[in-house]
Amino acid sequence: MKNILVPTDFSAESHHAFEVAVRLAARIGGRVLLLHAIELPETANFSTYGGPVGGTELPNSSDPMEDVFVIKLLQATKTRLHRLLAEAAALAPGVPVQEFVQAARLSEALASMFTHQTIDLVVIGAQGHTAAEHFFFGSNTERLVRTAPCPVLAVKHPVEAFEVQRLVFPSDFSAEADRAVSELRRVQALFPEAVLHLLNVVASAGQEEAAREKITAFASRHQLRSYEAAVTLADRPSEGITRYAYQVQADLVLLPTHGRTGLSRFLQASIAENVATHAFPPVLTFQLN
Numbered sequence: 001m002k003n004i005l006v007p008t009d010f011s012a013e014s015h016h017a018f019e020v021a022v023r024l025a026a027r028i029g030g031r032v033l034l035l036h037a038i039e040l041p042e043t044a045n046f047s048t049y050g051g052p053v054g055g056t057e058l059p060n061s062s063d064p065m066e067d068v069f070v071i072k073l074l075q076a077t078k079t080r081l082h083r084l085l086a087e088a089a090a091l092a093p094g095v096p097v098q099e100f101v102q103a104a105r106l107s108e109a110l111a112s113m114f115t116h117q118t119i120d121l122v123v124i125g126a127q128g129h130t131a132a133e134h135f136f137f138g139s140n141t142e143r144l145v146r147t148a149p150c151p152v153l154a155v156k157h158p159v160e161a162f163e164v165q166r167l168v169f170p171s172d173f174s175a176e177a178d179r180a181v182s183e184l185r186r187v188q189a190l191f192p193e194a195v196l197h198l199l200n201v202v203a204s205a206g207q208e209e210a211a212r213e214k215i216t217a218f219a220s221r222h223q224l225r226s227y228e229a230a231v232t233l234a235d236r237p238s239e240g241i242t243r244y245a246y247q248v249q250a251d252l253v254l255l256p257t258h259g260r261t262g263l264s265r266f267l268q269a270s271i272a273e274n275v276a277t278h279a280f281p282p283v284l285t286f287q288l289n
Contacts, residue, residue, distance in 0.1 A: 013125030026092035037109035164191035201240030
């Protein structure tokens with residue numbers, strides 16, 4: 001998890017994500033790749049730049065006024081990126097931060113980064129669906145959760161220090177959930193002091209005993225020694241996960257997902273998408289292939 005990609009629109013949410021990414025990079029000896037995507041007029045002749053700020057290609061369209069607009073936009077973007085670089089240097093000296101600007105939609109810019117860079121983790125600012133019209137709508141986070149080839153850490157609120165003391169792993173603890181154990185162990189290795197909460201969400205009280213037995217069997221199967229078993233009632237898994245995360249003041253929720261249907265309701269992409277954009281703590285999602 002050495003290369004951490006952070007898409008930014010300079011909103012408060014993406015700034016929270018940037019701070020978490022810098023702190024995490026300092027902890028693991030990684031680097032941060034800071035991405036800003038801007039949609040320029042189709043006639044503007046500018047594609048991308050990366051590396052030290054200042055290497056931008058100048059636009060060369062048929063409209064001089066359009067060129068002036070593009071230049072001013074790029075200058076403003078560079079100024080804001082400079083501020084983030086300065087913040088990173090103050091927050092975690094020694095963490096390398098490389099900036100990239102792409103004239104494209106966010107989805108296109110992300111696809112380009114996944115193609116041309118080695119990305120181990122994406123840290124993205126999550127907004128709820130009632131947020132003001134920023135560049136990141138909740139749907140962008142949801143789409144990324146569903147399609148990213150690497151784990152995605154969604155951050156919605158400020159995080160004073162990304163020190164994980166309480167880690168929540170929601171699941172139905174079926175045999176299919178066993179495929180998530182390697183990622184769970186990797187996160188535990190990063191935060192060995194964290195207390196692991198194994199959470200099962202059920203729809204009725206009559207299911208609680210069986211749900212708790214599944215947790216015990218899962219923990220025994222994978223030799224998990226220090227954990228807290230929890231079963232909560234909710235009509236929808238996303239509601240139960242979010243409520244429990246608030247109750248225990250979780251620092252991180254770890255949630256596997258895939259887009260396939262007919263499988264465990266905890267592993268449907270829609271559950272992870274909903275939690276990632278609404279839960280209080282950062283939510284780490286990853287694909288089960």
